[in-house]
Amino acid sequence: MYLEELCKKAKSAKYEVEKLNERQKNSALRRIAECLVNDAQSIIEANQIDLDNGIANGMHPGLLDRLKLDEGRIQGMAEGLRQVADLEDPVGETLETFKRPNGLEIEKISVPMGVIGIIYESRPNVTADAFALCFKAGSAVILKGGKDAISSNKAIVESIKRGLASENITTDAISLIETTDRETTTQFMRMKEYVDLLIPRGGAGLIKAVVENSTIPVIETGTGNCHIFVDESADLSDAVRIVFNAKTQRIGVCNACESLVVHKNIADEFLPMVYKKLKEKNVEFRGDDATCEILPEANSATEEDFYKEYLDYILSVKIVENVDEAIAFINEHNTGHSDAIISENKENQEKFSRWVDSACVYVNASTRFTDGFEFGFGAEIGISTQKLHARGPMGLKQIVSYKYIIRGNGQVR
Amino acid sequence: MYLEELCKKAKSAKYEVEKLNERQKNSALRRIAECLVNDAQSIIEANQIDLDNGIANGMHPGLLDRLKLDEGRIQGMAEGLRQVADLEDPVGETLETFKRPNGLEIEKISVPMGVIGIIYESRPNVTADAFALCFKAGSAVILKGGKDAISSNKAIVESIKRGLASENITTDAISLIETTDRETTTQFMRMKEYVDLLIPRGGAGLIKAVVENSTIPVIETGTGNCHIFVDESADLSDAVRIVFNAKTQRIGVCNACESLVVHKNIADEFLPMVYKKLKEKNVEFRGDDATCEILPEANSATEEDFYKEYLDYILSVKIVENVDEAIAFINEHNTGHSDAIISENKENQEKFSRWVDSACVYVNASTRFTDGFEFGFGAEIGISTQKLHARGPMGLKQIVSYKYIIRGNGQVR
Numbered sequence: 001m002y003l004e005e006l007c008k009k010a011k012s013a014k015y016e017v018e019k020l021n022e023r024q025k026n027s028a029l030r031r032i033a034e035c036l037v038n039d040a041q042s043i044i045e046a047n048q049i050d051l052d053n054g055i056a057n058g059m060h061p062g063l064l065d066r067l068k069l070d071e072g073r074i075q076g077m078a079e080g081l082r083q084v085a086d087l088e089d090p091v092g093e094t095l096e097t098f099k100r101p102n103g104l105e106i107e108k109i110s111v112p113m114g115v116i117g118i119i120y121e122s123r124p125n126v127t128a129d130a131f132a133l134c135f136k137a138g139s140a141v142i143l144k145g146g147k148d149a150i151s152s153n154k155a156i157v158e159s160i161k162r163g164l165a166s167e168n169i170t171t172d173a174i175s176l177i178e179t180t181d182r183e184t185t186t187q188f189m190r191m192k193e194y195v196d197l198l199i200p201r202g203g204a205g206l207i208k209a210v211v212e213n214s215t216i217p218v219i220e221t222g223t224g225n226c227h228i229f230v231d232e233s234a235d236l237s238d239a240v241r242i243v244f245n246a247k248t249q250r251i252g253v254c255n256a257c258e259s260l261v262v263h264k265n266i267a268d269e270f271l272p273m274v275y276k277k278l279k280e281k282n283v284e285f286r287g288d289d290a291t292c293e294i295l296p297e298a299n300s301a302t303e304e305d306f307y308k309e310y311l312d313y314i315l316s317v318k319i320v321e322n323v324d325e326a327i328a329f330i331n332e333h334n335t336g337h338s339d340a341i342i343s344e345n346k347e348n349q350e351k352f353s354r355w356v357d358s359a360c361v362y363v364n365a366s367t368r369f370t371d372g373f374e375f376g377f378g379a380e381i382g383i384s385t386q387k388l389h390a391r392g393p394m395g396l397k398q399i400v401s402y403k404y405i406i407r408g409n410g411q412v413r
Numbered sequence: 414m415y416l417e418e419l420c421k422k423a424k425s426a427k428y429e430v431e432k433l434n435e436r437q438k439n440s441a442l443r444r445i446a447e448c449l450v451n452d453a454q455s456i457i458e459a460n461q462i463d464l465d466n467g468i469a470n471g472m473h474p475g476l477l478d479r480l481k482l483d484e485g486r487i488q489g490m491a492e493g494l495r496q497v498a499d500l501e502d503p504v505g506e507t508l509e510t511f512k513r514p515n516g517l518e519i520e521k522i523s524v525p526m527g528v529i530g531i532i533y534e535s536r537p538n539v540t541a542d543a544f545a546l547c548f549k550a551g552s553a554v555i556l557k558g559g560k561d562a563i564s565s566n567k568a569i570v571e572s573i574k575r576g577l578a579s580e581n582i583t584t585d586a587i588s589l590i591e592t593t594d595r596e597t598t599t600q601f602m603r604m605k606e607y608v609d610l611l612i613p614r615g616g617a618g619l620i621k622a623v624v625e626n627s628t629i630p631v632i633e634t635g636t637g638n639c640h641i642f643v644d645e646s647a648d649l650s651d652a653v654r655i656v657f658n659a660k661t662q663r664i665g666v667c668n669a670c671e672s673l674v675v676h677k678n679i680a681d682e683f684l685p686m687v688y689k690k691l692k693e694k695n696v697e698f699r700g701d702d703a704t705c706e707i708l709p710e711a712n713s714a715t716e717e718d719f720y721k722e723y724l725d726y727i728l729s730v731k732i733v734e735n736v737d738e739a740i741a742f743i744n745e746h747n748t749g750h751s752d753a754i755i756s757e758n759k760e761n762q763e764k765f766s767r768w769v770d771s772a773c774v775y776v777n778a779s780t781r782f783t784d785g786f787e788f789g790f791g792a793e794i795g796i797s798t799q800k801l802h803a804r805g806p807m808g809l810k811q812i813v814s815y816k817y818i819i820r821g822n823g824q825v826r
Contacts, residue, residue, distance in 0.1 A: 015744070015768070100789060104778060113800050114770065192624070196800050211605070211628050217801040218630070238823045245825035331428070353818040355428070357527065365517060365821030374826070375817075376513060387526050387609050387814035388630040389802040401800035404788075405766040408778030410651040412658035413787070 003187055006142065006175050007115070007194035013140040013172035014114045020169065022089040025136055029085040032163030033078035036128065039159040040074045046155035047124065054148055062252075066123050067149055077128040077156075080379060084132040087378045090396040091138040105407045110400045112138030114196035117188065118381075119144045119210060121202035124152035130201075131160055131174050133381045137399045140173050142195065144188055146202075147180035154178065189214035197399070201382050204309065219389060221382030224254035224337035225309045226367040229326040229352065231343030232263040236270050238364065239342040240277050243315075246340070246366040248281040252311050254383060255338050255370040259306060259316045261326045264290070267319050271295045278315065287317035294319075306333045323348040327355050334358055336385045338367040359385060359392035416600055419555065419588050420528070420607035426553040426585035427527045433582065435502040438549055442498040445576030446491035449541065452572040453487045459568035460537065467561060475665075479536045480562055490541040490569075493792060497545040500791045503809040504551040518820045523813045525551030527609035530601065531794075532557045532623060534615035537565035543614075544573055544587050546794050550812045553586050555608065557601055559615075560593035567591065602627035610812070614795050617722065632802060634795030637667035637750035638722045639780040642739040642765065644756030645676040649683050651777065652755040653690050656728075659753070659779040661694040665724050667796060668751050668783040672719060672729045674739045677703070680732050684708045691728065700730035707732075719746045736761040740768050747771055749798045751780040772798060772805035 020028075036043070047069040054064050096108040116139045118130045127143055134141035145153040153176055161171040177188060189198060192215045200210040204223050211218060228246060230239045246257035262270055271294050275285060285291070285298035286305045292298050298317065305316045306329075320326045323341075330339050340362035341352040353361045360370045370393060372380025377395030384390045390398035433441075449456070460482040467477050509521040529552045531543045540556055547554035558566040566589055574584040590601060602611060605628045613623040617636050624631055641659060643652045659670035675683055684707050688698060698704070698711035699718045705711050711730060718729045719742075733739045736754075743752050753775035754765040766774045773783045783805060785793025790808030797803045803811035 015741075019768070098789065100787070104782060104787075106788065111770075111800075215624050217799055219801070235823070241823065242825055249826055328428075349820075353820075355432070357524075358816065360817045360819060363818070363820045365819060365824040366826055368826040369517060369819060369824070374513070374517075375519065376511065386630055387524075388632070391815055392817050402804055403771065404773045404805050405776070406773060406778060406782060407762075407766075407776045410648070410654065411778040411782070412655055413662055413779055413781040 002179065003177065003184060003191070006177065007191045009172040010115045010140045010142050010175050011194040013170045014112070016170045017135065017140050017173050018091070018112045018114075018138045020138070024167070024169070025089070026085040028164060028167040028169055029081045029132055029136065031167050032160050033081040035159045035163040036074055036078045036081070036156070039155070039162070040071055043074060043152065043155045043159065044069055044071070047152040049151040050149050059148070063122055063148070067152070069124060069152060073125060077125050080125075080129050081132045084136050084379055087136065087396055089136065090400045095402060102411050103408065104411055107405045107407070108402055109405065111403045113399060113401055115140045115142060115194055116399065117142045117144065117191075117195045117198040117216065119185065119188070119198065119200045119202070119206065121146045121206060122148045124149045124156060126201060127153050127156045127176075128160065129379060130381060133379055133396060133399060135173055137396050139196075139399070140175075142175045142177065142188070144177040144185055150178065150180055186213050189216060192216045199382055219382070219384050219394070220386045221384055221394075222254040223309055223335045223385060224256070224383075225258050225307065225333060225335045226255060226337055227259045227261055227330045227334055227339040228257050228367065229261040229323070229330065229339070229341045230263060230266065230270055231323060231341060231345060231348050232265040233344040233348070234266065234342040235344060236266065236273060239270065240274050242340070242342055242364070242366050243274050244277050246368050247278060247283060247315055248313070249368055251313060253368075254309075255367050256311070257315070257367055258308065258310050259318065259333065261318050261320055261329060262291075263326070264319050264321060267291070267294055271317070282313055284314045285317050286314060288319060290319040291317045309335065323351055327352060331357050336387075337383065338362065338370040340365065340367050359383070415592065416590065416597060416604070419590065420604045422585040423528045423553045423555050423588050424607040426583045427525070429583045430548065430553050430586050431504070431525045431527075431551045433551070437580070437582070438502070439498040441577060441580040441582055442494045442545055442549065444580050445573050446494040448572045448576035448579075449487055449491045449494070449569070452568070452575070453484055456487060456565065456568045456572065457482055457484070460565040462564040463562050472561070476535055476561070480565070482537060482565060486538060490538050493538075493542050494545045497549050497792055500549065500809055502549065503813045508815060515824050516821065517824055520818045520820070521815055522818065524816045526812060526814050528553045528555060528607055529812065530555045530557065530604075530608045530611040530629065532598065532601070532611065532613045532615070532619065534559045534619060535561045537562045537569060539614060540566050540569045540589075541573065542792060543794060546792055546809060546812060548586060550809050552812070553588075555588045555590065555601070557590040557598055558593075563591065563593055599626050602629060605629050612795055632795070632797050632807070633799045634797055634807075635667045636722055636748045636798060637669070637796075638671050638720065638746060638748045639668060639750055640672045640674055640743045640747055640752040641670050641780065642674040642736070642743065642752070642754045643676060643679065643683055644736060644754060644758060644761050645678040646757040646761070647679065647683075647755040648757060649679065649686060652683065653687050655753070655755060655777070655779050656687050657690050659781050660691060660696060660728055661726070662781055664726060666781075667722070668780050669724070670728070670780055671721065671723050672731065672746065674731050674733055674742060675704075676739070677732050677734060680704070680707055684730070695726055697727045698730050699727060701732060703732040704730045722748065736764055740765060744770050749800075750796065751775065751783040753778065753780050772796070
């Protein structure tokens with residue numbers, strides 16, 4: 001069977017990839033970057049097939065734009081590979097050593113995951129990015145991209161394989177599942193025997209499908225219903241700047257602000273201020289009753305609104321009694337991604353940052369900083385919203401595992 | 414609905430448990446230890462109901478023994494709670510801090526998982542052990558024990574709840590699912606909205622069912638097809654001692670040796686030696702053709718034998734050409750738990766310990782040391798055989814998560 005054969009080959013390849021040293025991996029990444037640039041013409045041609053199909057199928061212009069590859073974007077992909085080559089090798093690091101009273105010496109070292117599966121949607125540049133990170137982390141990767149980008153993805157993967165081959169590295173270090181129907185995707189999620197970790201990258205629907213169906217350990221990424229709480233002690237002009245940035249700088253990203261929580265004592269003053277600023281971008285406010293009373297321009301929010309990741313020029317607004325209610329409200333509605341408090345009160349800052357249950361909690365800064373580059377990790381494979389294994393931005397160090405090596409001289413129990 | 418109500422209460426309780434400081438948690442654990450001892454009589458009576466049912470249903474004597482509670486075992490449970498109280502609090506530790514060029518200060522701190530679910534089989538002492546570890550790690554716990562032990566588990570949980578109440582701590586810090594049918598168990602595995610982590614403890618069948626059905630992130634534990642490879646340079650008398658210990662010291666545990674891999678150049682000499690020693694415990698050898706030729710007493714192994722975790726006085730035996738074949742054979746058949754090499758050759762030791770893909774790789778020592786106490790972690794919640802999150806023995810530090818707190822002064826992107 002096609003899929004099982006592909007997974008088997010990836011599993012064999014992992015034993016080769018894990019043995020590559022840092023120099024070999026970096027040299028291959030740089031070589032592949034060259035290949036992508038050299039193959040730009042054929043990649044663009046392949047991409048045109050996807051674009052034509054997209055247009056024929058009435059694809060939304062925003063999606064068409066994400067799908068499109070040109071010289072500049074291919075240069076960007078190549079540059080991404082070079083950046084990963086420049087990052088520190090996360091594999092083979094001694095994380096801890098300790099000696100037991102019986103003389104056993106225990107060493108904990110970082111090791112590759114093995115085979116990492118990535119299921120993603122339309123953007124074809126993910127193909128090169130995800131490969132680069134998994135490869136540098138010593139793992140083989142199996143990619144399952146969107147149907148919309150299949151022709152582009154094939155061309156990119158062929159180019160990567162050419163680069164691998166020219167460095168005498170197994171081309172099974174990367175595999176692309178070329179059958180894009182849903183059934184194959186579901187089967188892939190159950191290839192536990194061969195795949196060590198599965199990362200979905202995409203919308204809430206994709207992530208839900210993976211969580212529901214996968215038997216492979218999953219890291220959930222990227223759904224962000226991010227909140228900003230403006231406390232009564234907040235510097236209100238800072239708060240306006242931060243909300244404006246977090247809501248409108250890029251609306252389609254997971255670390256954009258979706259919900260504003262306001263202390264009742266400053267709501268009268270603050271809401272008109274922030275509304276006026278966000279009006280510049282025509283942001284719709286959907287508020288609870290108290291908000292609508294202060295701000296007649298706001299629409300009435302349903303309970304559902306407060307659970308929504310809009311990814312749009314819409315903001316839900318809730319007025320609360322105090323920081324405790326803010327924390328409880330946020331913990332009830334957030335997705336464990338990023339939430340912020342704007343406050344000059346140290347005690348409330350501390351409460352909020354300790355007890356809000358999300359990967360990244362901000363004090364007086366925009367939620368938009370939840371990002372591998374902004375954290376200084378370099379490229380990221382995604383932003384984890386679960387608590388198992390990794391939380392927040394996942395760079396190279398977050399996609400490795402560890403093992404214990406125990407050295408003795410005949411110890412028995 | 415009963416189950417959802419129970420999970421909701423646990424989720425509310427997690428916000429209280431995470432706020433308890435170390436002193437409060439330790440005091441509660443010690444108080445609960447007292448409660449268990451005080452309640453010994455009623456726990457033993459409840460246990461007698463389970464034992465009577467077990468006998469009526471023809472339960473295997475070995476299982477009856479695991480199920481049985483007496484004064485001594487209850488003292489043992491209480492002692493276990495006190496030991497957990499003595500361990501370091503894993504929550505609230507600053508793991509890393511770094512400052513970004515834009516002035517953002519990022520702190521990575523350890524935080525509780527939230528709600529941990531444990532699904533386990535017959536031994537009722539797991540009830541107290543699992544509670545103690547989850548509670549000390551700042552999480553609420555939901556326990557789903559075996560039907561066979563339900564009456565004992567209820568009595569133990571009641572006692573624990575009494576202890577919590579007397580320390581003014583929410584009794585929802587521990588919940589026992591009292592409906593023990595399979596359907597409820599399957600529903601529980603899908604309570605993703607309320608439960609952050611699910612740990613199955615038990616046989617391969619239970620673990621498979623959880624992995625197949627859970628939408629909650631799972632840590633797989635405890636299936637161990639552990640190998641010992643005896644290299645040509647091995648000290649053969651050490652090798653005999655180690656294999657004897659790993660195979661026979663306790664046959665029913667996951668870190669017992671199940672498969673022996675022997676270098677062809679010493680097979681003639683070693684196999685009769687090790688067979689003779691293991692004959693003391695009537696261990697059956699199931700070997701490949703080459704083994705059966707050298708050792709006529711061995712039975713012929715099927716390919717299936719090499720995948721088996723016998724948990725019995727049976728050992729599969731394979732003869733290999735060299736360390737590379739040993740590594741490949743082990744990676745094909747092991748469960749990622751513990752494997753050992755007995756060798757005086759440094760290069761082979763290093764190869765084996767780097768490239769055998771398991772949580773714990775031993776050089777010249779018994780696999781039986783894969784254990785929280787033996788590693789110095791104290792009590793363990795299980796031994797992870799997956800690569801996500803934790804690998805090998807999981808003590809307190811392995812059942813927490815982390816978060817980032819990012820402190821700024823108005824930064825926007």
